[in-house]
Amino acid sequence: MTVTPTIPADSGLAEITSTAGSLRGFLHGLPGVDQVGAEERAARLATRSIKKSAKAEAIDLAVSMVDLTTLEGADTPGKVRALCAKGMHPDPGDASVPMVAAICVYSDLVAEAVRALAGSGVGVASVATSFPSGRAPLEAKLADTRRAVEDGAGEIDMVIDRGAFLAGDYAKVFEEIVAVKAACGQAHLKVILETGELVTYDNVRRASWLAMMAGADFIKTSTGKVSPAATLPVTLVMLEAVRDFRARTGRQVGVKPAGGIRTTKDAIKYLVLVNETAGPDWLTPAWFRIGASSLLNDLLMQRRKLTTGVYAGPDYFTLD
Amino acid sequence: MFEYAPAPESRDIVDIKPAYGLFIDGAFTDANNHFKTVNPASEEVLAEISEADSADVDRAVAAARKAYENVWSKLPAAERAKYLFRIARIIQERSRELAVLESIDNGKPIRESRDVDLPLVAAHFFYYAGWADKLEYAVADPRPLGVAGQVIPWNFPLLMLAWKIAPALACGNTVVLKPAETTPLTALAFAEICRQADLPPGVVNIVTGAGETGRALVEHPGIDKVAFTGSTEVGRQIARAVAGTGKRLTLELGGKAANIVFDDAPLDQAVEGIVNGIFFNQGHVCCAGSRLLVQESVAEELLDRLKTRMATLRVGDPLDKNTDVGAINSAAQLAKIRELSQAGDNEGAVRWSPPCELPDRGFWFAPTVFTGVAQSHRIAREEIFGPVLSVLTFRTPQEAVEKANNTPYGLSAGVWTEKGSRILWMAQRLRAGVVWANTFNKFDPASPFGGYKESGFGREGGRHGLEAYLR
Structure with a gap:
């Protein structure tokens, strides 16, 4: 699947992004987000009761949407290979379990992951641009990105410059995303907003549009290194943004909540949110991902409970 | 695509009896006439309900008067509060059952009866329970009115009951309440809760029936106060009937917001x-x-x-x-x-x-x-x-x-x-x-509610809601 980042001429977005002033005017002209209302809506959708066949379907869908992630200073090639094995066969005892969407690693471990996953269909995603802080010169960010792409990463998860965003320098954030997108070549670009540092939903909406206008293929909530990471209301606001962006430009952009999604119950709440906000078009791994590590085993545990009727203990699922 | 499988709330938790009597003076008594209440989602008949005639209403008002004179008005305010707190806790304990019953009789989604109606019902009783022994901080020299005749609609059956009964009892009045003819079941369940809470007989009386029962109650000379929630048309009739009688009146009527x-x-x-x-x-x-x-x-x-x-x-x-x-x-x-x-x-x-x-x-x-x-x-x-x-x-x-x-x-x-x-x-x-x-349909027991013009007069909820039940 390839997505073209080019903006249709009739959407008027090229003109909007041409100057810092017009960009700022546009972002501040987006409808505001009422915090109480957004949180109420997310909480209400979280009360949906997903049972039986719907739950089975949701679990498999969630497994196939996982970006199985390891982003530790202590990561080793061995650890990455183990994670790749898990991603290709999440439950070694049950071949009907789908594989995950991608393995997400630091850029220096991309080559290792590419080797391990060759031919499997599981993607390799690399965080880049001086993840997680994004505090590095643009040249370093681009070099980081290029190296990951050269090593075979099909997806790049970049972080935005939150400092510039909060200071109101939207043009700087925009230009960085455009430059990274160019360095990505054919690789998909996921833009991490780090919503925990943006704080307000108005900022989340503006950052979402900024990233999409700059060519993001995906917008992603968080690095997982800042608390709060992904939340339902933040994801709701981002799903509204991709829905509105497609309505305006015709281009579909994916959404990836990451960090803090640990249980099947949580994952299903996100799927309900997608289904009833952006719509069913987004309910595929091509357009919705969940960045997680421990979530996968809980999904497997609930899946086995549904198929066999009994819970298996945690020792029956591999820790990788 | 992602289809949600049916997720029905179990009906097993409710026990709907084949027939219900009137709740007068702490006991269920049969009436001469009956009507049926149906589940609007299936048209299934749920139960036979007694229809109170003027003699039944008379007995109910007499019971309320006796309870007012002999028991409720003589009780220390803190004791009245204890009963209300007890009722509030029982409502919370039985909230799932009451939510299911409300959805079956009224047709409203269980998500709303469970997440909106029932929490508000309990909150209303807790709120007014807290006021019972603090009335002098709301009005100077607070004195109850006596017996209140209350007529409520079918859209929020138990919540409207709470809006009526909680402040009335907190202020020291006794009540005769008529629920709507299409949704009597939760009011009758509330009658059981009154017994469970050992509320003295006659403090709360529930007479079921349609317009004629309501008329008999509103026009009864033995009541001191009429509280009505419903249509503007019926509100007008009530205002006419009450005019010149010295009965206090609050009306919460229609709207076109x-x-x-x-x-x-x-x-x-x-x-x-x-x-x-x-x-x-x-x-x-x-x-x-x-x-x-x-x-x-x-x-x-x-x-x-x-x-x-x-x-x-x-x-x-x-x-x-x-x-x-x-x-x-x-x-x-x-x-x-x-x-x-x-x-x-x-x-x-x-x-x-x-x-x-x-x-x-x-x-x-x-x-x-x-x-x-x-x-x-x-x-x-x-x-x-x-x-x-x-x-x-x-x-x-x-x-x-x-x-x-x-x-x-x-x-x-x-x-x-x-x-x-x-x-x-x-x-x-x-x-x-x-x-x-930047919100809508948000309710809280501490917040007064009521209308201008043809939407009625008087306020329910909050400190203002006490004034309707005090002289």
Whole structure:
């Protein structure tokens, strides 16, 4: 699947992004987000009761949407290979379990992951641009990105410059995303907003549009290194943004909540949110991902409970 | 695609008896005549209900008077509070059962009876329990009125009961309450709760029946106070009947609320507020936001978003935990909604409903929006009391106020804008008892509720709600 980042001429977005002033005017002209209302809506959708066949379907869908992630200073090639094995066969005892969407690693471990996953269909995603802080010169960010792409990463998860965003320098954030997108070549670009540092939903909406206008293929909530990471209301606001962006430009952009999604119950709440906000078009791994590590085993545990009727203990699922 | 499997709440938790008597002087007694209450989602007959005649009402009022004179008015206020706290706790303990019963008898989605009605019912009893021994901080020299005759509607059966009974008892009055004829079951369950709480006999009496029973109660010379929630038409009859009798009266009647959306509103939340304003409880809400006034410059965008959102509403089995819009309460109400919607068509408004499959049995009406509505259309003036939204546009804040106030009603209004000063400017000018800003249909026992003009008088809830039950 390839997505073209080019903006249709009739959407008027090229003109909007041409100057810092017009960009700022546009972002501040987006409808505001009422915090109480957004949180109420997310909480209400979280009360949906997903049972039986719907739950089975949701679990498999969630497994196939996982970006199985390891982003530790202590990561080793061995650890990455183990994670790749898990991603290709999440439950070694049950071949009907789908594989995950991608393995997400630091850029220096991309080559290792590419080797391990060759031919499997599981993607390799690399965080880049001086993840997680994004505090590095643009040249370093681009070099980081290029190296990951050269090593075979099909997806790049970049972080935005939150400092510039909060200071109101939207043009700087925009230009960085455009430059990274160019360095990505054919690789998909996921833009991490780090919503925990943006704080307000108005900022989340503006950052979402900024990233999409700059060519993001995906917008992603968080690095997982800042608390709060992904939340339902933040994801709701981002799903509204991709829905509105497609309505305006015709281009579909994916959404990836990451960090803090640990249980099947949580994952299903996100799927309900997608289904009833952006719509069913987004309910595929091509357009919705969940960045997680421990979530996968809980999904497997609930899946086995549904198929066999009994819970298996945690020792029956591999820790990788 | 992602289809939600049915997730029905179990009915096993409720035990509906084949027949119910009247609750008078702490005991259930049979009446001469009976009527049936049905499940509006299936038309299944649920139970035979006793119909109180004037002799039954007479006995109930006498029981309430005796309980008032001999027991309740002599009890220290802190003791009255204990009973109310006990009732509130029992309601919480039995909330799942009561929610299921409410959904079966009324047709409202279990999500609402579970997450809105029941928590508010318990909160109301807790709130007024707290006031019982602090009345002198609300009014100087507080004295109860005596016996209150209370008549409540079918849209929030148990919640309206709580709004009536909790402040009345807290202030030291005893009550005779008549629930609506289509939704008597939770009031009768409440009668059992009174017994469970060891409430002295006669303090709460519940007489079931239709209009004649209500008339007998309201016109009974032995009551000191009438509290009514329902239609403006019946409210007028009651006001006439009570005039000159010295009975105190509060009326909470109809509404045709304007939900006003400015071009700088938080649009996604405004759409939620519009949906919550008119499709909550199938639109059977006296303060429903049934007139959407939207600023012309965002009208098209807002309506697109609203229609997209309406297409995700799940209409069907009230007991399914994923249902958003349940059944219309009765055949009569459904006929009224149909008749007024037909009038909307005839007068030239444009009707739209999302594609939605309605069940074969029961009373159903798809969520509906009318655009191109003029102030002169019946659907802009008359209360439909159903899931039908009329959309009008405006250009300036002055025009919004003019149109919003241009109705004989004045119960509630909503204002959607990110501009704080405009909220205050609007709130000062809107002639409505409640004005919600950037939200709608939000209730709290501490917040007074009531109308202007033909929406009634008197306030329920909050400190103001005490005044209706004190002299």
